[in-house]
Amino acid sequence: MALLRPEVEAASPGDLRAREEAMLREILPLAARSVLYRGRWEPGSIRTLDDLPRLPYLSGADLREAWRHPRDEVLAEPDARLWFATSGTTGLPKWTPYGLSELRMFEDVVRRVYHMLAGGDPFRLVIFGTPAPFISDAGAYALLFASIAAGFPAEYLITSPTEAEAALRLMSAHRPDAVVGFPSLLLRIAEALGAEAPRQAREAWRHERSWRALAGVVATRLIAIQPRHVFRPKVGLFGGEPLAPYRKALADAWGLRPYELYAMTEYPCFHVECPEGSGIHVWADWCVPELIPLSELDRDTNRPAAHHLLDARAGEVGEFVFTSFGRTLPLVRYRTGDVIEVVDVARCGCGRTHPRIRVRGRRDDLVNLGLIRFSTAELERHLATLPLRDWQLRITRHGYKPAPLLLVVPLDPARADVVGEARRALDAIDVLRVGVEAGLVLPPEVRVVGEIEEVRTWSGKRRRVVDET
Amino acid sequence: MTDLLARAARLPVYRALWGGRTPRFLRDAPLLSAWTWRAHVHRAPARCVAERPALWTLHEVPGDDPVWVAYAAADVVAEAASAVAAFRRAGVRDGDRALVVAPPGPWAWNAVPYLLSGLESVVADRIRCEVFALSMVTVSFKPELAIFPIEQRPSVLVAPAADVARLVELAPGLRALPLRLALVAGPAAQIAWPTVGLLHLPGCLAPFAGEPGEEGLRLDPDRVTAELVPDEEWARAIQFPGRTPEAVALADAVGLSGELVVTVANRALPLVRFRTQERVRVRGAAGGPRVERLTVPRAHPDQAGALAVPRAAR
Numbered sequence: 001m002a003l004l005r006p007e008v009e010a011a012s013p014g015d016l017r018a019r020e021e022a023m024l025r026e027i028l029p030l031a032a033r034s035v036l037y038r039g040r041w042e043p044g045s046i047r048t049l050d051d052l053p054r055l056p057y058l059s060g061a062d063l064r065e066a067w068r069h070p071r072d073e074v075l076a077e078p079d080a081r082l083w084f085a086t087s088g089t090t091g092l093p094k095w096t097p098y099g100l101s102e103l104r105m106f107e108d109v110v111r112r113v114y115h116m117l118a119g120g121d122p123f124r125l126v127i128f129g130t131p132a133p134f135i136s137d138a139g140a141y142a143l144l145f146a147s148i149a150a151g152f153p154a155e156y157l158i159t160s161p162t163e164a165e166a167a168l169r170l171m172s173a174h175r176p177d178a179v180v181g182f183p184s185l186l187l188r189i190a191e192a193l194g195a196e197a198p199r200q201a202r203e204a205w206r207h208e209r210s211w212r213a214l215a216g217v218v219a220t221r222l223i224a225i226q227p228r229h230v231f232r233p234k235v236g237l238f239g240g241e242p243l244a245p246y247r248k249a250l251a252d253a254w255g256l257r258p259y260e261l262y263a264m265t266e267y268p269c270f271h272v273e274c275p276e277g278s279g280i281h282v283w284a285d286w287c288v289p290e291l292i293p294l295s296e297l298d299r300d301t302n303r304p305a306a307h308h309l310l311d312a313r314a315g316e317v318g319e320f321v322f323t324s325f326g327r328t329l330p331l332v333r334y335r336t337g338d339v340i341e342v343v344d345v346a347r348c349g350c351g352r353t354h355p356r357i358r359v360r361g362r363r364d365d366l367v368n369l370g371l372i373r374f375s376t377a378e379l380e381r382h383l384a385t386l387p388l389r390d391w392q393l394r395i396t397r398h399g400y401k402p403a404p405l406l407l408v409v410p411l412d413p414a415r416a417d418v419v420g421e422a423r424r425a426l427d428a429i430d431v432l433r434v435g436v437e438a439g440l441v442l443p444p445e446v447r448v449v450g451e452i453e454e455v456r457t458w459s460g461k462r463r464r465v466v467d468e469t
Numbered sequence: 470m471t472d473l474l475a476r477a478a479r480l481p482v483y484r485a486l487w488g489g490r491t492p493r494f495l496r497d498a499p500l501l502s503a504w505t506w507r508a509h510v511h512r513a514p515a516r517c518v519a520e521r522p523a524l525w526t527l528h529e530v531p532g533d534d535p536v537w538v539a540y541a542a543a544d545v546v547a548e549a550a551s552a553v554a555a556f557r558r559a560g561v562r563d564g565d566r567a568l569v570v571a572p573p574g575p576w577a578w579n580a581v582p583y584l585l586s587g588l589e590s591v592v593a594d595r596i597r598c599e600v601f602a603l604s605m606v607t608v609s610f611k612p613e614l615a616i617f618p619i620e621q622r623p624s625v626l627v628a629p630a631a632d633v634a635r636l637v638e639l640a641p642g643l644r645a646l647p648l649r650l651a652l653v654a655g656p657a658a659q660i661a662w663p664t665v666g667l668l669h670l671p672g673c674l675a676p677f678a679g680e681p682g683e684e685g686l687r688l689d690p691d692r693v694t695a696e697l698v699p700d701e702e703w704a705r706a707i708q709f710p711g712r713t714p715e716a717v718a719l720a721d722a723v724g725l726s727g728e729l730v731v732t733v734a735n736r737a738l739p740l741v742r743f744r745t746q747e748r749v750r751v752r753g754a755a756g757g758p759r760v761e762r763l764t765v766p767r768a769h770p771d772q773a774g775a776l777a778v779p780r781a782a783r
Contacts, residue, residue, distance in 0.1 A: 071621065082586045083601045085614055095617045097599075107590055122521065131573035131604030132582060133614060138602075140574065141583040148523055148542045149590035157525045160573030162606050166527055167575055170537055174514040174525075434610070 004115040008285050009352045013310050013345075016284045016353065021049050023325045024288060031330040035073040036066045040332075052288060053306060057321065058334045060086075063266070064094050077101075077327045085133040086265045087373070093133075096266050099328030105286055106268035107146035110139065112283075113272045114147060114154065117178060117235055117259065122153040126171055126233075128181030128189075131160050135265045136240070140180075142268075161185055168193070171231050178235040179254065180261075183246035184370040184440050186236065187400060190227050190253035191439065197225035228255025237261050237272070241370040242359050245469055249400040262338075262359050266331055267324045271357075279343030279356025282309060288323040289355065290333070291316065291342065306333075309355045312342040317360065337366075367393065367465050369402040372435030376465050382425040387411040387418065392452045393465045402469070404432075404444040407452055422446040470495050470694075473734045477741050481517055482509035495694065500716060500730060501743045503530040510537055510738065522737040526577040528671035531746045538577070538671055541737035545674065549592045551692055552584035552675030556596060559665045559678035560650050561585070561625055563597040568618050570603050570628035570636060577674055578654075581627065584675055598625070605632050608639055615640035624648060626662070630655030652678060655762065668762055670747070672733030672740040685752050685759035688719070694732040695760070696742070697722040697751055716742065719760070723753040726763060 003009040011019070028046050031037050041055055066074050080097035087093060098106065117123070127143070129136035140158040147154040157176070159167035168189070179186060201216035219225070227233075236250055239261030243250075250258045262271040262280045269287060273280050282289045289309035294317045296304035306321050320340045324331045343356040367374050383391055390409040395402055406426065410418040426444045427433050435441040455463045471493075477483045478491035486505060492498040510517045514525070514537065522539035529535050540548065561567065569582040582602035586595075601618035608614050619642045626643075628636065630653045637644050648662040654676070657664040666679040666686045673693060679686035688695040696716035706714045716730045729747040733740045748763040 067617065067620075080599050082582070083599065083618070085617070088611065088613060093611070093614055093617065103586075127574075129574060131579070131606050132569075132571055132602035133604075133607065133618075137574065137579070137604075138583060141580065144524055144545070145583075145591045148545055151542075153521060155522050155524075158574035158579065160575075160606070162573050163527070163575055166535070170511065170514065170525065173512055430610075 002119075003351060004112050006351070009112070009354065010347075011285070011353055013353060017049055017308075017310065019285055020288045024049065024052070024323065027323070027325055027327070027330045028332070030076045030327055031332050034066075034076045034329065035069045036062065036329070037332060049288065049308065052290075052323065052333070055333050056303070058332055060094055060266075060335075060337065063096075063331075063334075064092060067095065074329065076329055080328050082138060083133065084135045084138065084265050087134070094266065095133075097328045098138075098268055099326070101325075101327040102268045103142070105326060106139070106142045107149070109269050109283060109286060110143040111146040111150050111152075113237075113261075113270050114143060114152060116272060116274055117237065118152070118154070120152070122155070123178060124155040124157075124174070124176045125178045125180060126157045126159065126167060126176040128159055128161060128164065128167075128179070128185060131162075135263070135268075139263070139270065164189055168231075175231055176233045178237060179231070179233045179256070180237040180239075182240040182371045183238040183243050183250055183258075184241060184400075184402075186238070187246055187249055187253060188439050193227055193230065194224050197230075226253050226255075228253065235259065239263050239270075241368075242361060244358070245370075245397055246400045260359070262357070264336060264338075266334060266336075267322065268326065269324070274348060274350040274352060276349040278348060279358055281348070281352050281354040282320075282357055284310065284354045286325055290321040290323075291318040291340070292321060292335070293318040294339070309342065309357075310345050312345060312355070314342055314344045316342045320357070361467060367395070367404075368467065369395065369404065369432070369435060369441045372402070372431055372441050374429055374431050378429060379465070382428055383422070386421050386425055387415065388422075390452045391422075391464070392455075395465070395467045395469055397469045398442055401440075401442050403442040406444055406446045407449045408446060409449060409452060413448075413450075419446045419448060473732070473739055473741065474498065476519055477739050480519055480738070481513070482506065483741060485509065495732060495742065496716075498742050500698070500714075501741060503533050503536050503744065503746065506536050506740075506743065507534065510539075514539070518737050519739070520736045524580075524674075525575065526580065526674060527575045528577050528669070530671065531748075533746055535576075536671055537575075538735070538740070539737040540674055540735060544735045544737055546591050548674035549584050550594075551673070551689070552581070553592055553594060553596055555675055555678040555689075556585055556652070558680055559652050559667075560681045561596055561598060561652070565596070565598040565625045565649075566601070566621055566623040567598055567625040567627055568601045568603065568623040570605065570626075570632045572629075573604055573606055577669055578629070578676070580674055581676065585627070603636075605635055608636065612639045615643070619643055619646065622646065625650045625652065627652040627667070629653070630657055630660070633660060650681065666762065668747075668760070670729070670731050670733075670745055671743055672731060672735055679759075683754070683759070685750075685754075685761035687754070687757055687759050688731075690757070692733070695719045696730040696732075697725060697727045697749070698730060698744070699725045699727040701725075702727065719751055719758045722751045723758055724751065726750040729760065 079099035082098045085093040085095050127140040129140050144156050198220040201220040205213040205217050233256045236256040236258045243260040247258050260273045271280050271282050290306040291312050292304045292306040320336045320338045339360045340357040345355040347353050389411050392407045394405045436443050455466045518539050520541040523542040524540045527535045571579050582600045586600040651662040651664045652667050653664050654667040667676045669676045698714050698716045702714035706712050729745045729749045749760040752759045
């Protein structure tokens with residue numbers, strides 16, 4: 001398939017670096033106006049990409065703290081238009097302003113993503129986004145407006161998990177070419193559809209005694225109905241959590257080709273897997289992408305060394321860091337907390353030259369159950385009140401679903417109700433309870449053990465939450 | 470109007486409703502109910518559209534199930550411009566900070582924050598304001614989401630009236646804000662800020678808005694042809710079952726209350742004499758008749774438990 005902007009998407013690494021350098025020279029003086037970077041570097045001291053590692057990193061906490069200052073001191077340019085929040089998994093939500101430059105970048109990149117998936121063909125997309133103030137809602141409208149401006153023959157149904165039932169009804173009569181959403185959510189929809197289909201078919205038969213309705217009743221008796229029988233989308237674009245655990249199940253249930261999307265609120269850029277299926281292309285024309293290798297992370301230094309993603313070797317694992325080119329609030333060397341694996345930095349089979357990655361998970365203190373996430377601190381707070389000598393949360397999967405297993409060592413082994421107390425403590429974590437009720441996470445299992453097998457990082461730091469998925 | 474009728478006559482919903490004939494005048498076309506609309510459009514959407522849609526949204530029909538409406542690319546562009554014009558008329562100015570409470574997609578109101586912030590690719594003459602969008606679904610689950618937008622001291626609030634009350638409960642700081650303007654859909658009697666009415670109608674992605682200091686709101690005749698089925702007509706139809714209630718032009722319905730009927734010349738899927746089931750009162754005014762909404766709009770889902778998939782799974 002032809003590239004939308006071959007001069008950018010297939011630019012040589014040298015051209016990409018030159019473009020990044022030019023943007024950096026433009027963005028850094030702007031960024032220096034923000035209190036976020038006050039005293040972090042001397043004006044004019046950073047001229048090339050090679051100078052960039054001299055700058056300190058920016059963390060999510062820095063971004064959250066910055067808003068204690070008057071907003072005019074935080075914004076690099078006063079042109080904020082739309083504000084988005086993160087979910088606030090590890091504290092208060094972080095808010096990010098998008099101005100004209102960010103919105104233009106947003107539209108440009110979603111147009112590129114759309115073209116990558118659909119080319120110039122008519123394409124009908126159903127987008128399951130999370131409602132405002134989260135970015136996926138606006139992302140859907142950015143895609144709509146960008147498609148209209150570019151004259152793409154695209155058709156959108158922008159919906160949300162809470163309104164899935166209405167959307168699915170329309171989809172059953174108006175089959176989509178693509179579905180977009182969280183992988184765990186789309187699989188939950190598949191499960192619910194299978195459970196609901198026989199009742200729906202009987203109801204349709206009661207309403208209308210037609211051959212079609214009768215065929216529906218017979219079909220639901222003969223086979224377990226899956227989305228692939230009803231909607232038949234060709235393509236699925238999945239983001240918000242790593243796709244790997246869900247990839248096969250999604251392909252089976254929906255009968256589609258899954259593509260992985262990597263995006264975040266702080267930066268209006270949707271990185272996406274190309275049809276070659278060999279990793280997510282990180283758009284190196286819209287940011288300076290860097291990687292802090294895992295060995296550096298485990299050393300627990302304040303300034304772990306990072307290198308440009310184009311200089312990484314295939315298979316290298318580490319934390320993704322980027323410098324964004326938005327003008328309203330540029331993020332300089334922002335540590336995402338996402339652990340990525342470099343697939344390759346050489347030209348892809350699709351012709352694109354932007355480095356390819358896979359997202360492996362999070363490195364921060366987060367209990368990551370896919371769409372359902374909460375901080376380790378919150379878990380610790382709830383378990384601190386229990387008479388436990390030690391505990392460890394192991395995250396496994398049964399099929400594609402996250403299955404938390406809490407191992408506890410009671411202070412008094414004779415105490416009988418410690419399992420019940422631990423269950424109640426887990427139930428008090430709102431987001432986990434909602435995840436279990438919605439069927440996105442399996443109910444946590446609590447097991448009393450005599451001893452916990454410790455898991456430590458390379459540097460010897462103990463891990464209370466162990467991801468075994 | 471003749472063009473619209475000719476175009477609509479080719480669509481299955483109107484072919485069935487009009488018996489294969491094209492009405493010469495709008496008043497000759499039978500009224501279209503939400504039930505008839507759903508029976509055709511919801512069953513075979515692709516066959517019902519006149520032009521490739523760019524967007525499908527769900528529209529509220531008071532006291533009834535909602536209806537899906539399709540918008541072509543040109544419709545979305547026109548509606549985006551209408552949204553900017555409506556918000557300007559309502560008093561939103563450059564430099565305002567707007568806190569917009571929007572339901573989740575696919576409800577039409579979900580598009581409001583993005584129409585107001587006016588992505589320049591579709592809106593040339595946008596209002597230079599900032600938008601903080603919130604949804605009651607997310608704020609009910611995590612009230613902290615409302616803290617930052619309130620701290621930014623917005624000057625304008627845009628929300629359904631039912632959501633304003635709920636938001637004040639969840640984020641009491643909102644009550645103390647000296648808002649310049651509250652653009653509210655539904656009864657605003659309990660709202661202390663200066664209010665201007667908003668109304669969303671099926672077929673229109675952008676809301677209709679009133680003006681500061683004016684009662685009711687004007688339905689822009691460039692966007693919609695509005696009629697009223699007066700309450701008396703419905704009373705007669707109940708007394709004489711064979712009688713079909715008749716709609717009258719809004720200009721002839723001043724002083725009456727009844728059901729609003731709209732005709733919207735959308736390119737993808739026009740609505741011709743659609744019974745909105747919105748009860749309104751028509752007021753006379755210098756610039757043309759204005760309507761005052763009597764229907765209480767429904768509250769959109771705001772429970773954390775609603776973060777789920779089809780009903781059977783809950």
